[in-house]
Amino acid sequence: MDIQHTTLLIIGGGPGGYVAAIRAAQLGIATTLVEGETLGGTCLNIGCIPSKALIHAADAFHQAHHFMGDSTLGIHVESARIDIAQTVRWKDGIVARLTGGVGALLKKHGVKVVKGWAHLVDGKTVDVTLDKPDTKPLRIQGEHLLLATGSVELGLPGMPFGGRVISSTQALSPDSIPKKLVVVGGGYIGLELGLVYRKLGADVTVVEAQDRILPLYDEELTKPVVASLRKLGVQVHLGSTVQGLNTAGDAVRVLDGAGRESVLAADQVLVAIGRVPHTHGWGLEKLMLAMQGRALKVDDQCRTSMRNVWAIGDLTGEPMLAHRAMAQGEIVAEIISGKRRHFAPVAIAAVCFTDPEVVVVGQSPLEAAKTGLDCISAHFPFAANGRAMTLEATDGFVRVVARRDNHRIVGWQAVGAGVSELSTAFSHSIEMGACLEDVAGTIHAHPTLGEAVQEAALRALGHALHV
């Protein structure tokens, strides 16, 4: 058996793994990255990027469709038609360009990429089943082992994937748009994709076990999303659990909170109830590493319980976000190169690309109160923002949470069209330890949605100008 040696051996070429590889190579560490599928992981191939592409296409089509009726803008479209096969080709093109770009970056920095499935032998050794037929497995040994295998979609025990029951992966590459789609799970994945399908013409019903959608966000923040779902005609069944398919296999049996069972006809059922760390099927259990629930336990330097075995990204649990994995990958590479680093962000932004978009960074007023902080909070509505009006996007608001005693900002929340881009300002102000006065005293360009950020800070200080 061939044995290759390297300093840093990375399992998984997603956002965590490939960023760690690039940074390590920049620091002169001999690095090998093993990936069984296309580089880029869930994010580039079957997650963030393709879903954002479809959301854009669905929005454009929905807009065109909207112009078939009475348009306040005076635009009229005779008929809007979508060639879904072309839409998917366009989306695949973007994915291919990005994943190809990752490959080129790795090559440029001198990272050795091995295409194949890795199986752990021990804490330093991995056997790789190569993707080429008739080749012997390859054994690779590394001084440091970085585990970045990501997460997998969670299925429903009573309703396994297959046939009409699809996962988000399949939902991102549709051959055609089903007439009736049932979405199981009212979290951000279910809602983003449910809205795409609704805008492309499907009848969409969302079934959520808890009593409101996006249960991880506060209610005030999700209200505009609820209103938008209603306006777009997405049915929502709250407090309801899915029992499985009916005997004919063409409808979903749902039990509501009162114990009544109903049947929802479905051409397709999208199960989007969450993701779990990818810990099985590649020999991880052999290392007997300490776990935290279903995730691998790591410390603030991404060290596992075994010396020189590191883990980053979704494998290490919530929040399962690509930007968290990337930041972890970067610091692991720097620690291995001898620098003193910690993964110690004050806050990590979470964005929901629903219509309207939702973004949260840091603590909500309720979370701050729970930790015993005496806080003030204020919000500024987009209805009072000029730029929002010109975009026909006056739904939503920006909210700031700050300590009462020294005005240091501890959280930002926003809901509205395009607010995902505000996450940059939110994260930056929190990481810098900014006070309300810092944001209020910064000139924000007019006319932009960002003015709402400044106005929220001003309002918290008691002297908003435009409300």
Next chain:
Amino acid sequence: MGIHIIKMPDIGEGIAEVELVAWHVQVGDTVAEDQILADVMTDKATVEIPSSVAGKVLALGGAVGQVMAVGSEVIRIEVEGAGNVKPGVAGAAPVAAAAPASAFAAAPSAQAAAPAVTNGSNGSANGSANGRSNKAPAALVRAPGDKPIASPAVRRQAWDLGVELQFVPGTGTAGRITHEDLQAYVARSAQAQPAGTTDQRFAQRLDEQTVPVIGLRRKIAQKMQEAKRRIPHFTYVEEVDMTELEALRARLNAQHAKERGRLTVLPFLVRAIVLAAREHPQINARFDDEAAVVTRHGAVHLGIATQTEGGLMVPVVHHAETLDLWACAAEVLRLAEAARSGKATRDELSGSTITITSLGALGGIVSTPVINHPEVAIVGINRMVERPMIRNGAVVARQMMNLSSSFDHRVVDGLHAAEFIQLIRGYLECPATLFVE
């Protein structure tokens, strides 16, 4: 005038209480900002508690030796202005830092006042006094449980410098730690222990040296490991009255030293072992434990443990039974020389059936020699010294020497070992018996 309470800061992750180990101020003292008030100790380190304000000490929060909870009151200081205790709510008020606006307002007046340090006798106060530059605004206290606030760039620089931000006072808005705060902290730490004034005798040393175990040292290590792993040792110590023998040795040396060379104790002991081995052949033997065979040797090949520059070596006096005192002494001398100069042959370094070890004047009173595997016994010589002994009811000075000997208990019983050593003692105490058979 207001009252400012300083509470026990959060010293690090997971530390809930600390022990108060020293007070640097007393009630009534005037303290300056940044002056060290007290030392507290965690299970990891001793940490200084600085004053965040200037004023007069009203009360101390505990006695030295007391274990105090993080967040408990350390000291009460009377300050100009409002302080952080609302009248009537003594102690119950949150320790939160003063609002930013008031902090800025307070800074200029603090500069103007610049109170003199009256209790500046200890060294740490000097550093803090130097740290007070014209621009230094009031460092805000972090409330217990509050994390240090610093921008990502400052955090990164602190990691690079190995500084825990928890200990760095922040002068920025809302207690933010700026780049300047970090630099000032590092400068202060460096000042507190200037290289020139440290007492080198008690300087902490962090240097280490790795010595590869190779060559002769590796051989010794393996051999010792092998002996201790395989052989269940037991050690038997007996004292020997050497007075008679020493008298004889002095006599012989006086008569013959010039032409035959000086005699040490060693040739006498060699002869005693040769004689004792005749009666206890199981002790002059080699045990092949893999084949389960003990080979008893008629010949006595005596290994002499010898210190050389590279380490311990054991040259062998072959057929010791054929040598008289002077021949034996000459052979021991020659072999030691050969071993030390690295000229000893393979034959001269192997084949021993029993070994003697001696550190001469450094012999101590007892040792536990390690058997030279595959032999089954080793005789160790301890230091000879004049001791008061009782002979015929009277205390007399006698030359006493201990023999510490180890045996392989698998093939040598305690009784036989004791008999063997007692025989040797008999020969040495009555040296005539060494020669008259």
